[in-house]
Amino acid sequence: KQEVTQIPAALSVPEGENLVLNCSFTDSAIYNLQWFRQDPGKGLTSLLLIQSSQREQTSGRLNASLDKSSGRSTLYIAASQPGDSATYLCAVVNRDDKIIFGKGTRLHILP
Amino acid sequence: NAGVTQTPKFQVLKTGQSMTLQCAQDMNHEYMSWYRQDPGMGLRLIHYSVGAGITDQGEVPNGYNVSRSTTEDFPLRLLSAAPSQTSVYFCASSSGRGGHNEQFFGPGTRLTVL
Numbered sequence A: 001k002q003e004v005t006q007i008p009a010a011l012s013v014p015e016g017e018n019l020v021l022n023c024s025f026t027d028s029a030i031y032n033l034q035w036f037r038q039d040p041g042k043g044l045t046s047l048l049l050i051q052s053s054q055r056e057q058t059s060g061r062l063n064a065s066l067d068k069s070s071g072r073s074t075l076y077i078a079a080s081q082p083g084d085s086a087t088y089l090c091a092v093v094n095r096d097d098k099i100i101f102g103k104g105t106r107l108h109i110l111p
Numbered sequence B: 001n002a003g004v005t006q007t008p009k010f011q012v013l014k015t016g017q018s019m020t021l022q023c024a025q026d027m028n029h030e031y032m033s034w035y036r037q038d039p040g041m042g043l044r045l046i047h048y049s050v051g052a053g054i055t056d057q058g059e060v061p062n063g064y065n066v067s068r069s070t071t072e073d074f075p076l077r078l079l080s081a082a083p084s085q086t087s088v089y090f091c092a093s094s095s096g097r098g099g100h101n102e103q104f105f106g107p108g109t110r111l112t113v114l
Helices: none
Strands: A004-008 A010-014 A020-027 A028-036 A044-051 A056-059 A062-067 A072-077 A086-094 A099-101 A105-110 B004-007 B012-013 B019-027 B031-038 B042-051 B052-056 B064-066 B076-078 B087-094 B109-113
Touching: A004 A086, A010 A020, A010 B042, A010 B064, A020 A028, A020 A086, A028 A062, A044 A072, A044 B109, A056 A099, A072 A086, A086 B042, A099 B042, B004 B087, B012 B019, B019 B031, B042 B064, B052 B109
Parallel strands: A010 A105, B012 B109
Antiparallel strands: A004 A020, A020 A072, A028 A044, A028 A086, A056 A062, A062 A072, A086 A099, A086 A105, B004 B019, B019 B076, B031 B042, B031 B087, B042 B052, B064 B076, B087 B109
């Protein structure tokens, strides 16, 4: 059974710092991995999608990497801003078309 | 495009009542799915559909029914609501048959069962 883990569960960093969020999964037979952002009381916003054949994707200050063989992905945020404060979730799409989420990392950027 | 829409936004039910959560998308996506989000549990897949006429169970399907008669709509039915079904429910859609592309989420329905 696929399990997705995100560490740490919560993180506080001063504004301007670079940071890394981690996501690990137990079954490497995935189609893709997607990173989302969720603001309190809101829905999910897609940040980056990495297909299983890809190693990384970039969008602005965000860079996501995927190492399928080791079951790991990282989301790198450069030059953090208070507006980056949110919960970040990763999700994998299994070969059986089921999507499994991690429990998320709550990020707080200190002004 | 409206994207993924969900109605209602809020709902309060009494134990044993039934209701249907509506989900629609106007992007002609084949893959649609329902999740519930509970504190400390993350999002858990309830049911999903890879195309019209096809549905399958996710991680937590008990107490919920779905159907997919059209590409656009994917309603979630609670036949006899229980307090354990108090949660925030999200619907999502994706192009391609198996959800292999970017997932788009609706704004959610906050359900309370008394």
